[in-house]
Amino acid sequence: MKKLSLLLLALFSTSAMAVIGIDKDDAFGYAGASISYNQSAFTTANNAAWNFVPDLYYESRQGFIDDNLGTLYVLPYVGVSGSWRWMEVGGRFAELPTGISDRNGNAEFGFTLGTPNVRLTYLHDVMAVHKGQELQVHVSQPISTMRRFEMIPYLEFSWRDEKLSQHLYGVSASESTASGLDQFNAGASWVYEAGIIGRYDLSRKLIMLSKIKMESHNYDSPLVQRPFGWAVEFGISYQFAGF
Numbered sequence: 001m002k003k004l005s006l007l008l009l010a011l012f013s014t015s016a017m018a019v020i021g022i023d024k025d026d027a028f029g030y031a032g033a034s035i036s037y038n039q040s041a042f043t044t045a046n047n048a049a050w051n052f053v054p055d056l057y058y059e060s061r062q063g064f065i066d067d068n069l070g071t072l073y074v075l076p077y078v079g080v081s082g083s084w085r086w087m088e089v090g091g092r093f094a095e096l097p098t099g100i101s102d103r104n105g106n107a108e109f110g111f112t113l114g115t116p117n118v119r120l121t122y123l124h125d126v127m128a129v130h131k132g133q134e135l136q137v138h139v140s141q142p143i144s145t146m147r148r149f150e151m152i153p154y155l156e157f158s159w160r161d162e163k164l165s166q167h168l169y170g171v172s173a174s175e176s177t178a179s180g181l182d183q184f185n186a187g188a189s190w191v192y193e194a195g196i197i198g199r200y201d202l203s204r205k206l207i208m209l210s211k212i213k214m215e216s217h218n219y220d221s222p223l224v225q226r227p228f229g230w231a232v233e234f235g236i237s238y239q240f241a242g243f
Contacts, residue, residue, distance in 0.1 A: 028242030029058030029065070030207050034235025040094040041217050041229035051092055055209055055237050064116040066138075071112045071121075083108045083123055089168050089223060099178025100223065103168055104129055117141065125164070132164025140197075148201040156193045165189040169221035181222040190218040207237045 032055045039048040058065040063072040063079055068086060071079040088094070090102030106129035110122040121136040140154035160168070165186040176183040195213030202208050211233040217224050 026242055027058070027060035028239075029060075030237040030239045030241075031056050032207070032209070032235055032237025034209055034211070034233040036231050036233045038093065038231035038233075039226075039229060040088070041215065041224055041226055042089050042096065043094040044097055044225055045095045049093070053233060053235075055235055058241065059116045060241075066116060069112075069121065071119075077114055079112045081110050081112045081121055081123065083110075085123075085125075096223070097179045097181060100171070100175050100181070106130070108134075130163050130167035132167060133161050134164055135159045150199045152197040152199070154195055154197065158191045158193075160189045160191065162186065162188050165219070169217075169219050169223055171222055184221055184223075186219070186221060192216045192218065202236075205239050207239050209233070209235045209237055 034053050034055055036051045036053045037048055038051065039045075043049075054067075056065055056067055061073070063070070065071075069081060069083045071081040073079040084107055085105045087102060087105045090096050090100075096102065106125050106127040108123040109126045110124055110133075112119050112121045114120055117138075117140045119136075119138050121138070122133065123136070124133045125131050136156060136158045138154065138156045140152050143151045143153070145151055165188055169184065169186040169189065171179070171181050171184040173183055175181070193213060193215040195211060198210040200208045200210075211231070214228050214230045216228050
């Protein structure tokens with residue numbers, strides 16, 4: 001089953017590359033921040049929370065940066081990638097049950113096949129936080145609905161191996177005693193995310209960003225509190241490339 005899932009990931013990504021892509025001669029990039037109103041799938045809080053989140057995007061013939069993922073092309077459609085995995089279980093975005101420790105973030109290294117809009121990315125933990133690995137498939141399609149407005153629907157799904165899944169979803173014996181939750185040993189898992197990004201040109205250098213997204217963790221860990229996590233974000237970014 002695991003081999004079949006990995007094969008489907010590769011076939012899906014390869015097929016999508018033939019349909020969707022971006023071929024821009026000029027670089028394009030922006031950086032800024034957004035206010036996020038969100039509720040994590042892991043939080044025990046009944047109400048959504050407010051947070052500030054960074055916005056960073058850049059693409060050129062040499063590579064791209066999409067938030068926490070950066071890729072440098074070494075061949076056409078083949079690049080080396082680095083990423084910082086933000087803390088998604090605990091931290092600012094999720095209140096955990098008493099006795100459950102935050103799951104630390106970590107640096108990752110790997111490779112990407114495809115374009116900024118359609119890509120297959122492999123990442124491996126290089127900090128020995130969990131020594132796990134992940135495969136991500138990302139598909140998006142920019143749609144220019146008005147002269148100064150662009151809408152970008154996207155779909156992303158990820159396969160996480162047993163080590164990464166245990167780091168995120170597992171409940172140790174000591175945590176079980178402290179929290180009252182059942183001890184839980186995780187296997188490989190899937191995560192699905194879908195959303196829409198809106199970009200409106202306020203001026204030659206300023207962009208207004210909006211984003212709506214939902215994610216689902218296909219797992220029965222006692223740490224997963226609800227079927228879906230979601231976020232609504234609005235912010236301003238400075239366009240530093242692609243005037």
